[in-house]
């Protein structure tokens with residue numbers, strides 16, 4: 001079934017309507033911005049693509065958006081190659097928000113940045129979410145970032161959501177064995193502790209060859225024989241659910 005937003009099926013929308021509703025921020029601001037385009041033209045592109053916004057309005061909205069993400073008007077005349085990584089990601093965020101979308105898909109938006117800049121971008125995203133009433137679909141492997149930004153977390157394994165819960169519940173009482181392994185695999189700064197053994201073994205998942213039954217069973221430390229043949233049903237939880245044969 002096609003997802004719907006506020007009762008409207010996304011698949012039924014034309015491209016321009018979908019762009020007004022959902023925008024992306026990609027992982028790598030070094031490759032997601034056209035290196036030959038000026039910053040102001042990059043941010044203006046979604047407005048121009050709508051085809052019905054006059055030039056003065058485009059200029060005004062681009063300048064407003066640059067200021068909102070912490071960039072100066074002068075930076076609008078630069079090329080992406082003349083900006084730092086953090087500034088480039090601000091350009092990518094401005095481009096995503098200039099149409100005032102409801103939903104922003106943030107695909108690992110800080111993982112290509114220096115650690116010191118990551119916090120600035122996360123704070124900026126949090127500020128903009130509050131100010132503009134945005135919803136983020138935030139994709140990340142960094143659990144500390146997920147815990148910091150998310151109100152609800154969906155854990156995926158081989159393309160399937162295996163546990164979805166409110167953030168506090170998931171981090172304090174994970175139920176799915178994969179979620180537990182993920183949380184246990186976080187490295188600590190304590191020297192000498194090494195890499196934690198979370199019991200997932202050496203079998204690497206192959207998306208082209210999904211295992212039968214529970215797709216996690218070849219790696220699951222608590223798998224039973226039935227896990228290789230039975231597909232786990234969704235067990236409802238407040239605000240979500242979990243897919244594991246062993247949970248009540």
Ligand code: SF4
Pocket residue numbers: 176177178214215216217220221222223224227232243244245246
């Ligand atoms: S269904 Fe079985 S293999 Fe899958 S997560 Fe639960 S215990 Fe592990």
